[in-house]
Amino acid sequence: MARESTPQRKIVVTVIAWIIALAIFFPILWTILTSFKTEAQAIAIPPRFLNFDWTLANYVTVQERSNYFGHFMNSVIISLGSTILALAVAIPAAWSMAFVPGKRTKDVLMWMLSTKMMPAVGVLIPIYLLFRDWGLLDTRAGLIIVLMLMNLPIVVWMLYTYFKEIPGEILEAARMDGASLGKEILYVLTPMAVPGIASTLLLNIILAWNEAFWTLNLTTSNAAPLSTFIASYSSPEGLFYAKLSAASTLAIAPILILGWFSQKQLVRGLTFGAVK
Amino acid sequence: MGQIELKGVTKRFGDAEVIPPLDLQINDGEFVVFVGPSGCGKSTLLRLIAGLEDVSGGEIQIDGRNATAERPAQRGLAMVFQSYALYPHMSVRKNIAFPLKMAKMSQREIDAKVDNAAKVLNLSSYLDRRPGQLSGGQRQRVAIGRAIVRSPKAFLFDEPLSNLDAALRVNMRLEISELHNTLKTTMIYVTHDQVEAMTMADKIVVLQAGRIEQVGSPLDLYRHPKNRFVAGFIGSPKMNFIGGAEAAKYDAHEIGIRPEHIDVGTTGAWQGRVTVSEHLGSDTYLHVQTDYGIINVRADGEVALHHGDTVWLTPNAACIHRFDQSGNTL
Amino acid sequence: MATQASRAAGRLMISPAVILLFLWMIVPLGMTIYFSFLRYNLLIPGDNPLVGFENYQFFFTDPNFWPALINTLVLVLGVLLITTIGGILLALLLDQPMFGQGIVRVLVIAPFFVMPTVSALVWKNMFMNPVNGLFGWLATVFGLQPFDFLAQAPLFSIILIVAWQWLPFATLILLTALQSLDSEQLEAAEMDGAGPVSRFFHIMLPHLARAATVVILIQTIFLLSIFAEILVTTNGGPGNASTNLTYLVYSQSLLQYDVGLGSAGGVIAVILANIVAIFLMRMIGKNLET
Known part of the structure; x- marks a missing residue:
């Protein structure tokens, strides 16, 4: 709203908003703080907020006991791999729908979307059995394929909405200038769509990183990404709060940072362009 | 050379026939303006000539060669778009060089041609800027520069001045006319503005509903319109029409x-x-x-x-x- | 508008995506439907005879089915209620001028980026645990008996955890919608004599209605298949008190190896989700035209 509010009002709003925001953020903050405590201080009553002996020991222990870095790398490889594969398939598809739309384009888009609406549990059993037979259970390749397919509709949709904003005349100009289809996409479309592609990439990495249905059902140890690894703390080991916190902090930190960068695109991606 | 001939060219979108069979002869070096109200098919006709749309029937000949099936780039025509269609992520220099790069020309040749075009169009000091940093008139000139460097057989202009303000439009009109006088290349220019048509054209093609109403020189159309539509479209302010008994007197x-x-x-x-x-x-x-x-x-x-x-x-x-x-x- | 050549190229370029998605959804879904008509248990070797609707009959008469269905609906509705109302209020608050707006926004959005297994475990152990959790400590500070959330109110606790994760999503989308409201509209309403309250009800709320519908529909899709939060906190228990449909299918197929029965459950879950999906698709489809 264009109008200036009174200073008093602004201060009241600020105080209320900060209290609520900190309350919402508190579990994350508490997890991060706890990760630097000793186990004894982590469960101390009354709780220690800042008055504890800061230590990095938990991070070291988490790595030593459970090859934390291995799981972290699994998460990186799986989320990056599935995202890049999805982009490779989705960029040509979105190009096609945005710039050479046919009578069926809208139907295809809606159909793609409808696959996203399908609950994963509806296809869990066949996928599980097929993966078992093909030796894809608990492999990074298997999870990359599943997550790529799971997020493909969102990727196509996001790219489509971004491509739609690029005027077709520019691509026609490139065609007049003698660019082949490949060069048109490589030299003209892709550079112009870089912001859109980047935010699609970001959102997709976030979704893949946090995915917790397929990862839990299709991996156990070798290919387990962080979401599966952290789930193993649901056993009594979870009572080691400081270590649980250290493992959690490392698991959410990269995505928190990426996520804060991609707030705006997030809305667009998650609502399939229905809210911009 | 830049002689273009349309023989029975037809365009249908689905069931709708936007251009019924149409014949037109455009001579080398001519400045031809397609003019008509919006939706008359003038832009579609230009796009058919450019190769951005397929014809549904008929033949397009360029310099006597059948070009109907050729891709846009093979036809040797250059186009200036209404929105300029500059590549926003490339500098002015790269924009102008793009068609030459696509034609796999050597870097030395490219540089020479770009510098030359920039000199002609007064763009030399802007070569390192991005299109976003230029004014409307400058962007227009970059678009023209990108067309010039290819030494095309003909230039196609699709309402190139409609995004400019009135004063700039008059300037650019003169610049394009001057360019035609210097280059002596065939130009096909689409507009809905009859003033642009009258001031620039050697030959005006008046279109309505995909049909050619009349072809002729500006003064020819002004003095001897073939029908009421052309009479009403050409000339400003518009012709007065009177019917009934007063007309019967004549x-x-x-x-x-x-x-x-x-x-x-x-x-x-x-x-x-x-x-x-x-x-x-x-x-x-x-x-x-x-x-x-x-x-x-x-x-x-x-x-x-x-x-x-x-x-x-x-x-x-x-x-x-x-x-x-x-x-x-x- | 394009040429034959580019249309052909267009079809070629879209086909990998279409084929992959087809294989990914239609083929396994067909298999699920097929399995649901078989007597098929991984622990019992031998033939898998066609048994018609037997699995569906078992599934519907399973004492866990109706509780699971009700739990699913309670879970979805509970989270929707909290996040939508909370989201509108938060969005209105965050839209006001304040100091440090950017940071407040970042803090509010953060829970959405926390992976489900982490948020569930953090809440379960560090907050809801009656002995060592913060809530237990708070209760004793006020002289109350610590409450064992996950044992005594498992479903409610899971609703709290999931609502915490999704509140940022609702807030973010509603805030985006609020900011896209044309301020001239509000000024015109003010010129027409509308006070702040009637401006909210007559201008802002109708404007938000669309975004709120999108929030509700999209969340419903995700909430119907809540899984990780249940797996790491309660394992569906105690008993079946926090088992939803997704978890029930998981336990029947991957824990009890009854492929046929699990498949029947999967088909039911798909039908349930599709009812919601139809409404959502219609909204998005409408948007596609404008």
């Missing part, structure tokens, strides 16, 4: 008289009352309410007539256009 279904061919006096053929008078200094436009409806009159210089004044109008008999029932000139 043995026609309807007569047309241009505002500049009517004399205003204290006696005359038609009596009327001035409803609006627009004083431009050089001219005065009068809107006169008569028994035959509103008649627009253009009088030279400053005429001291105002709202409510009674006037008599006398049409210049030699300049009356007569039309039959179906709108054709008699």
Whole structure:
């Protein structure tokens, strides 16, 4: 709203908003703080907020006991791999729908979307059995394929909405200038769509990183990404709060940072362009 | 060389025939303007020539060679788009160099051609800027530069001035005309603005609903419009049309008289009352309410007539256009 | 508008995506439907005979089915209620001028980026645990008996955890919608004599209605298949008190190896989701035209 509010009002709003925001953020903050405590201080009553002996020991222990870095790398490889594969398939598809739309384009888009609406549990059993037979259970390749397919509709949709904003005349100009289809996409479309592609990439990495249905059902140890690894703390080991916190902090930190960068695109991606 | 010939060219979108079979001859070095109201198919026709759309039937010949099946780039034509269609992520230099790079020309040749084009178009000091940092007129010149460097057989312009403000439009109009005089390359120019058509064209093609209404030089169209549509479209302010008994006096279904061919006096053929008078200094436009409806009159210089004044109008008999029932000139 | 050549290229370029998605959804879904008509248990070797609707009959008469269905609906509705109302209020608050707006926004959005297994475990252990959790400590500070959330109110606790994760999503989308409201509209309403309250009800709320519908529909899709939060906190228990449909299918197929029965459950879950999906698709489809 264009109008200036009174200073008093602004201060009241600020105080209320900060209290609520900190309350919402508190579990994350508490997890991060706890990760630097000793186990004894982590469960101390009354709780220690800042008055504890800061230590990095938990991070070291988490790595030593459970090859934390291995799981972290699994998460990186799986989320990056599935995202890049999805982009490779989705960029040509979105190009096609945005710039050479046919009578069926809208139907295809809606159909793609409808696959996203399908609950994963509806296809869990066949996928599980097929993966078992093909030796894809608990492999990074298997999870990359599943997550790529799971997020493909969102990727196509996001790219489509971004491509739609690029005027077709520019691509026609490139065609007049003698660019082949490949060069048109490589030299003209892709550079112009870089912001859109980047935010699609970001959102997709976030979704893949946090995915917790397929990862839990299709991996156990070798290919387990962080979401599966952290789930193993649901056993009594979870009572080691400081270590649980250290493992959690490392698991959410990269995505928190990426996520804060991609707030705006997030809305667009998650609502399939229905809210911009 | 840049001779283009359309033989029975047809375009259908689904069931809708936007361009019925159409023949047109464009000679080398000509400045041809396609003009018509919006939706008349003029842009579609240009895109068919460019190869951005497939023809549904007929043949497009460029320099006597059948180019109907050729891809846009093979046809050797360059296009300047309405939105300029500059590549926003490339510098001006790279924009102009793009078609040459696509043609796999050597870097030295590219640099020479780009520098030359930039000099011609006064763009030399902007070569390292991005299109986003340029004004509308400068962007327009970059788009033209990108077309020039290819030394095309013909230039295609798709309403290139419609995004510019009025003053700039007049300037660019002159620049394009000058460019045509220097290059002597065939140019095909699409516009809905009949002033642009009249001032720039060697040959005007008036289109309506995909059909060619008339082809001819600007003055030819002005003096001898083939039908009521062309008569009403060419010329500003618009021609006045009068039907009924007054037209019957001239043995026609309807007569047309241009505002500049009517004399205003204290006696005359038609009596009327001035409803609006627009004083431009050089001219005065009068809107006169008569028994035959509103008649627009253009009088030279400053005429001291105002709202409510009674006037008599006398049409210049030699300049009356007569039309039959179906709108054709008699 | 394009040429034959580019249309052909277009079809070629879209086909990998179409084929992959087809294989990914239609083929396994067809298999699920097929399995649901078989007597098929991984622990019992031998033939898998066609048994018609037997699995569906078992599934519907399973004492866990109706509780699971009700739990699913309670879970979805509970989270929707909290996040939508909370989201509108938060969005209105965050839209006001304040100091440090950017940071407040970042803090509020953060829970959405926390992976489900982490947020569930953090809440379960560090907050809801009656002995060592913060809530237990708070209760004793006020002289109350610590409450064992996950044992005594498992479903409610899971609703709290999931609502915490999704509140940022609702807030973010509603805030985006609020900011896209043309301020001239509000000024015009003010000129027409509308006070702040009627401006909210007559201008802002109708404007938000669309975004709120999108929030509700999209969340419903995700909430119907809540899984990880249940797996790491309660394992569906105690008993079946926090088992939803997704978890039930998981336990029947991957824990009890009854492929046929699990498949029947999967088909039911798909039908349930599709009812919601139809409404969502219609909204998005409408948007596609404008």
